[in-house]
Amino acid sequence: xxxxxxxxxAETPQDTMVRIAGxxxxxxxxIVGGGVSGLSAGWWLARSGASVTVLDxxxxxxxASGRNGGGASHYQSPLFLEEQRMWPHMDELLGxxxxxxxxRLVIAxxxxxxxxxxxxxxxxxxxxxxxxLLTGDQVRAMVPLAxxxxxxxxHYRFGGHAxxxxxxxxxxxxLQDLGGRIVQHSPVTGFETEGGKVVAVxxxxxRYEADAxxxxxxxxxxxxxxKLGVEVPLAAARAEMIVxxxxxxxxxxxxxxxxxxxxxxxxxxxxxxxxxxxxxxTFEAGPPARPSSPLTRxxxxxxxxLFPKAEHLNVIRSWxxxxxxxxxxxxxxxxxKDPENVVVATMSGVGFGLSPASGHAIRDLVVDGQCSFTxxxxxxxxRFDGIGADWREQRGWLPLKADLxx
Amino acid sequence: MHSxxxxxxxxxxxxxxxxxxxxxxxxxxAGPAGLAAALAGAGEGKSVLLVDENPIPGxxxxxxxxxxxxxxxxxxxxxxxxxLETVFMSEPMLEAAMDAGAEVLLGTSAxxxxxxxxxxxxxPENVVALADKDRGWLVGYGELVLxxxxxxxxxxxxxxxxxxxxxxxxxxxxxxRYEAFAGKRVLFMGSHxxxxxxxxxxxxxxxxxxxxxxxxxxxxxxAALVDAVRSAQIPFxxxxxxxxxxxxxxxxxSVRLRSGAMIDVDTxxxxxxLVPSIELIDAxxxxxxxxxxxxxxxPGENAGITCVGTCAGLADTGFDHVEYRMEWARELGKLSAxxxxxxxxxxxxxxxxLGVQPPNYLERPAPMAARSLDTLIADGPPNPDQIKxxxxxxxxxxxxxxxxxQVAMMLAMAANGPFGSVPxxxxxxxxxxxxxxxxxxxxxAEDMRAGWDVWFGIPTQWVPYQDIDTPxxxxxxxxxxxxxxx
Ligand SMILES: Cc1cc2nc3c(=O)[nH]c(=O)nc-3n(C[C@H](O)[C@H](O)[C@H](O)COP(=O)(O)OP(=O)(O)OC[C@H]3O[C@@H](n4cnc5c(N)ncnc54)[C@H](O)[C@@H]3O)c2cc1C
Numbered sequence: 001x002x003x004x005x006x007x008x009x010a011e012t013p014q015d016t017m018v019r020i021a022g023x024x025x026x027x028x029x030x031i032v033g034g035g036v037s038g039l040s041a042g043w044w045l046a047r048s049g050a051s052v053t054v055l056d057x058x059x060x061x062x063x064a065s066g067r068n069g070g071g072a073s074h075y076q077s078p079l080f081l082e083e084q085r086m087w088p089h090m091d092e093l094l095g096x097x098x099x100x101x102x103x104r105l106v107i108a109x110x111x112x113x114x115x116x117x118x119x120x121x122x123x124x125x126x127x128x129x130x131x132x133l134l135t136g137d138q139v140r141a142m143v144p145l146a147x148x149x150x151x152x153x154x155h156y157r158f159g160g161h162a163x164x165x166x167x168x169x170x171x172x173x174x175l176q177d178l179g180g181r182i183v184q185h186s187p188v189t190g191f192e193t194e195g196g197k198v199v200a201v202x203x204x205x206x207r208y209e210a211d212a213x214x215x216x217x218x219x220x221x222x223x224x225x226x227k228l229g230v231e232v233p234l235a236a237a238r239a240e241m242i243v244x245x246x247x248x249x250x251x252x253x254x255x256x257x258x259x260x261x262x263x264x265x266x267x268x269x270x271x272x273x274x275x276x277x278x279x280x281x282t283f284e285a286g287p288p289a290r291p292s293s294p295l296t297r298x299x300x301x302x303x304x305x306l307f308p309k310a311e312h313l314n315v316i317r318s319w320x321x322x323x324x325x326x327x328x329x330x331x332x333x334x335x336x337k338d339p340e341n342v343v344v345a346t347m348s349g350v351g352f353g354l355s356p357a358s359g360h361a362i363r364d365l366v367v368d369g370q371c372s373f374t375x376x377x378x379x380x381x382x383r384f385d386g387i388g389a390d391w392r393e394q395r396g397w398l399p400l401k402a403d404l405x406x
Numbered sequence: 407m408h409s410x411x412x413x414x415x416x417x418x419x420x421x422x423x424x425x426x427x428x429x430x431x432x433x434x435x436a437g438p439a440g441l442a443a444a445l446a447g448a449g450e451g452k453s454v455l456l457v458d459e460n461p462i463p464g465x466x467x468x469x470x471x472x473x474x475x476x477x478x479x480x481x482x483x484x485x486x487x488x489x490l491e492t493v494f495m496s497e498p499m500l501e502a503a504m505d506a507g508a509e510v511l512l513g514t515s516a517x518x519x520x521x522x523x524x525x526x527x528x529x530p531e532n533v534v535a536l537a538d539k540d541r542g543w544l545v546g547y548g549e550l551v552l553x554x555x556x557x558x559x560x561x562x563x564x565x566x567x568x569x570x571x572x573x574x575x576x577x578x579x580x581x582x583r584y585e586a587f588a589g590k591r592v593l594f595m596g597s598h599x600x601x602x603x604x605x606x607x608x609x610x611x612x613x614x615x616x617x618x619x620x621x622x623x624x625x626x627x628x629a630a631l632v633d634a635v636r637s638a639q640i641p642f643x644x645x646x647x648x649x650x651x652x653x654x655x656x657x658x659x660s661v662r663l664r665s666g667a668m669i670d671v672d673t674x675x676x677x678x679x680l681v682p683s684i685e686l687i688d689a690x691x692x693x694x695x696x697x698x699x700x701x702x703x704x705p706g707e708n709a710g711i712t713c714v715g716t717c718a719g720l721a722d723t724g725f726d727h728v729e730y731r732m733e734w735a736r737e738l739g740k741l742s743a744x745x746x747x748x749x750x751x752x753x754x755x756x757x758x759x760l761g762v763q764p765p766n767y768l769e770r771p772a773p774m775a776a777r778s779l780d781t782l783i784a785d786g787p788p789n790p791d792q793i794k795x796x797x798x799x800x801x802x803x804x805x806x807x808x809x810x811x812q813v814a815m816m817l818a819m820a821a822n823g824p825f826g827s828v829p830x831x832x833x834x835x836x837x838x839x840x841x842x843x844x845x846x847x848x849x850x851a852e853d854m855r856a857g858w859d860v861w862f863g864i865p866t867q868w869v870p871y872q873d874i875d876t877p878x879x880x881x882x883x884x885x886x887x888x889x890x891x892x
Pocket of ligand 1: 217
């Protein structure tokens with residue numbers, strides 16, 4: 001079940017599960033945030049025997065984790081090989097369907113796109129991850145909805161995509177099946193510290209004692225960690241997607257390009273996003289709304305260009321989600337020095353695909369203090385030490401009109 | 407580390423386009439209430455745009471959008487010119503509105519209202535999004551009046567998922583507006599005013615009305631209407647319900663009632679109730695409230711937007727529509743089987759909806775099969791959008807028109823709560839299914855194209871981990887970031 005063009009993993013995911021069983025027995029872990037990052041961490045910890053409680057302000061996966069493109073091909077990440085090793089086995093390991101599908105095609109309709117895709121293909125091949133270049137005719141043979149305007153593309157022989165909503169629920173249910181607890185509609189409001197540790201988490205539904213705490217609350221991490229005196233620079237932004245009625249299934253559903261990300265779902269719908277985002281203020285209680293905008297029309301055009309043979313398909317929904325961004329666009333996965341039993345985890349916009357791997361890394365930090373399968377040193381929070389208070393301003397990441405967003 | 411110098415070329419900034427036209431008053435829906443609003447506005451000297459989606463395109467009708475046409479329209483509905491004519495002929499006030507100076511656009515649907523507010527501030531102004539058979543566009547408004555009327559409420563029963571099961575509003579539309587009803591002999595479900603009036607209309611138009619089926623012990627509507635139906639020799643089947651619609655290739659051929667009666671008809675008309683068309687209000691994040699006497703969910707107070715006519719709520723006659731439809735849903739539920747379809751687009755059965763099971767193209771391993779609405783409820787109040795995502799009920803091309811309300815009813819019953827205890831699944835723009843090529847902005851401004859990136863355009867984001875803090879980092883950043891503006 002491995003991919004063409006990736007190293008064969010040293011261990012099967014099933015063997016990993018056996019190896020970690022019981023390694024965190026009797027440990028009480030409270031996880032703040034029931035998005036994919038928190039839920040996957042909870043699942044890995046429960047697999048290790050920990051007693052896990054996930055607290056969410058609302059419903060599991062209601063924020064970015066249930067509203068994303070479902071992409072899972074993050075070659076830039078140190079978690080990449082683990083992401084690739086785990087995904088094809090997640091349905092079996094969780095016991096619930098995630099709709100994971102392998103591989104991805106990225107196709108170009110302009111020369112500029114083609115040049116960029118060629119660069120990315122070479123970058124991957126240099127790392128030993130196989131990407132094949134395709135001519136326009138080869139694309140048309142593989143992608144029935146592509147048109148004469150397609151100039152070529154690339155074929156990742158790894159990666160893939162899954163159904164975000166189904167996957168989130170799968171993690172949550174699998175965690176419950178292992179004895180973990182998920183408490184919804186229960187925002188975390190504060191922490192109780194003692195001797196350099198958080199000993200309890202305060203939430204709308206009560207007080208939860210903890211040996212270890214994982215803070216995976218998306219953009220809200222910043223406000224929560226501030227309560228512990230830790231500064232985590234994060235900026236929230238809104239991004240949008242649209243979806244069409246079903247089209248006949250293409251042999252590889254993970255086709256995107258033309259400035260879009262997305263996929264054909266197993267049902268056949270074309271679900272795509274891309275283009276401009278809107279920077280927002282972050283509110284402690286979570287986003288007051290997640291509206292879509294007339295950007296729907298620009299997305300529709302891009303999809304019609306990507307798939308000229310689908311231009312007659314009806315668009316039936318649009319939606320938006322709020323994304324967590326770090327100043328350099330890379331995740332923060334780190335265990336704090338003080339309080340030393342707290343792990344912070346936020347993926348900066350690529351958290352869905354990384355989730356099977358991020359959960360493993362978080363588990364390792366909670367249980368062993370360091371990641372066992374890859375170096376994640378450059379994802380530490382300390383890289384932002386001394387970042388100026390005006391870091392958002394410097395990047396042009398400020399909300400347009402803060403007063404209206406309130 | 408960052409090269410943006412205080413600007414983010416990939417952010418929305420001022421890229422969302424200004425509307426291509428602007429009116430003091432935009433009215434959506436040219437029924438009596440919308441026409442009156444448009445005429446009043448024009449009379450006050452305002453610039454007025456009045457849009458109406460009639461005549462409905464044939465393809466939309468085929469998807470039961472916006473009403474439950476049940477495949478019972480004649481081929482005449484495919485003739486766009488004739489359809490336009492029938493719309494004008496059936497509504498003389500349209501000409502009056504034009505004469506008064508209102509701009510009238512027929513065959514034009516409003517598929518979204520966009521306003522700056524929580525979570526979005528990038529709009530140059532508030533707009534309503536429109537589409538006709540050729541293109542989509544935006545218009546600005548000073549005042550917005552929604553007069554979008556009410557639509558059919560569907561409640562499923564064995565055999566309802568075939569041609570020939572339609573709604574009373576759709577029948578009225580086909581008979582009175584388009585003169586394009588293809589059925590010959592019809593049976594009504596319900597006996598409140600909607601059913602009585604539509605039955606009389608059908609009879610008046612020469613349709614053979616086989617009767618009205620009523621779950622309660624007596625006809626429910628206005629006494630004068632009941633008398634009129636009785637004197638037209640149309641029978642009531644009281645204390646009864648439709649147990650099954652049987653049919654062939656062309657849909658319904660006969661109906662079996664709970665009492666055992668068999669009735670030969672080619673059309674069953676769901677006339678249990680209408681629901682106010684709150685799609686636009688709901689999709690823009692506006693307020694909605696539940697009022698059983700006014701037909702269920704109706705618009706709440708929404709600043710700057712006025713709702714008139716039945717979209718604001720049915721006339722309050724003291725009749726509790728919600729209680730009545732819940733009674734129907736309960737009885738039809740008893741007559742249904744686990745495999746009776748609830749969501750026609752996605753073929754979701756009752757059992758799968760209540761079991762919160764995935765669609766049948768996915769496997770159901772043992773843990774999955776053991777999940778149900780009960781296990782979900784144990785985790786907190788059931789959320790209809792969450793259930794929709796898991797079961798796919800309401801996720802199809804009719805955009806949940808055929809099942810949204812009955813799903814809410816079924817979930818409330820399963821959770822032992824009143825209607826509304828599990829709210830209605832939300833609506834999303836576009837509130838009409840619209841082809842990509844129609845929705846597309848083919849006249850996109852240059853800055854939208856130029857600033858377009860697949861994701862955020864953060865130069866450091868896609869640098870391979872091992873190249874971070876090495877000379878290759880800058881090389882990648884330049885190469886990838888220069889490629890941006892795709
Ligand atoms: C439109 C869109 C498209 C995307 N496409 C992709 C893609 O294709 N591939 C990919 O990998 N990623 C994609 N992403 C990004 C991805 O969705 C996120 O990176 C990921 O979901 C983050 O997961 P998370 O669990 O870290 O955070 P979240 O999903 O934000 O979850 C955080 C959770 O914490 C809860 N919470 C917040 N505050 C509190 C509190 N005080 N107490 C308790 N709970 C709290 C929230 O309710 C929420 O459930 C996309 C995102 C969007 C919006």
